[in-house]
Amino acid sequence: DQQVKQNSPSLSVQEGRISILNCDYTNSMFDYFLWYKKYPAEGPTFLISISSIKDKNEDGRFTVFLNKSAKHLSLHIVPSQPGDSAVYFCAAGSNDYKLSFGAGTTVTVRA
Amino acid sequence: DAGVIQSPRHEVTEMGQEVTLRCKLISGHNSLFWYRQTMMRGLELLIYFNNNVPIDDSGMPEDRFSAKMPNASFSTLKIQPSEPRDSAVYFCAIPRRGAYYNEQFFGPGTRLTVL
Numbered sequence: 710d711q712q713v714k715q716n717s718p719s720l721s722v723q724e725g726r727i728s729i730l731n732c733d734y735t736n737s738m739f740d741y742f743l744w745y746k747k748y749p750a751e752g753p754t755f756l757i758s759i760s761s762i763k764d765k766n767e768d769g770r771f772t773v774f775l776n777k778s779a780k781h782l783s784l785h786i787v788p789s790q791p792g793d794s795a796v797y798f799c800a801a802g803s804n805d806y807k808l809s810f811g812a813g814t815t816v817t818v819r820a
Numbered sequence: 821d822a823g824v825i826q827s828p829r830h831e832v833t834e835m836g837q838e839v840t841l842r843c844k845l846i847s848g849h850n851s852l853f854w855y856r857q858t859m860m861r862g863l864e865l866l867i868y869f870n871n872n873v874p875i876d877d878s879g880m881p882e883d884r885f886s887a888k889m890p891n892a893s894f895s896t897l898k899i900q901p902s903e904p905r906d907s908a909v910y911f912c913a914i915p916r917r918g919a920y921y922n923e924q925f926f927g928p929g930t931r932l933t934v935l
Contacts, residue, residue, distance in 0.1 A: 711861070711862075715862075741922055743922065743923065745926075750829075750928070750929075751928055751929070752824075752911050752913070752926030752927050752928050752929050753863070753911070753926045754926070755916065755923050755924075755925070758923065798862060798863060800863075800922075802922040806851070806853075806868055806870070806875075806876075806915075806922070807865060807868070807876070808865070808922055808924060809865075810855075810862050810863035810864070811862050812859070812860065812861060812862035813862050813863075
């Protein structure tokens, strides 16, 4: 029973343009959301997070938006760079140790 | 990710064989997670240890899977007997120090192929 869903398995974007990755969740108890980035043959690495008390968090080229009423969050990468080509996982948690992950979105940035 | 070492990095085995995946924590930690990644389901939590004790093993698929954390620096995940549907990438992870508890630091993973 997937509580976190990433409905787009892949995304292709031109270098310099914006990448928008989407994530939906079903559990209203989630109060913390994270994005992880994963390169081939490596483990996922933490990218950016947002608490449920905020609706936006920005870190350089990466911005995460949270819409609690819609149970939806998105990750914006602007401008996209070739090094951003990776798999991106959305994750959500509440006030315990567990994280629920989505299935991932593979981003390909074209030169 | 030098703090979390997984071995082997790749494992190919035949159905029915026993498989043991290892996770070494360079600095030691009292909490550890084992995850499995598949194309269909993404990252799934298999088991969570705290103070070397399994706290939540509800994600362990079935009795063929077992995990141990004998000390703060080492953990194993064993599959006996292995089946083709166990083919996946297995990660261990620890909570990231100094950050909100849910931020987890992953090892490089073990890619398991069961023929």
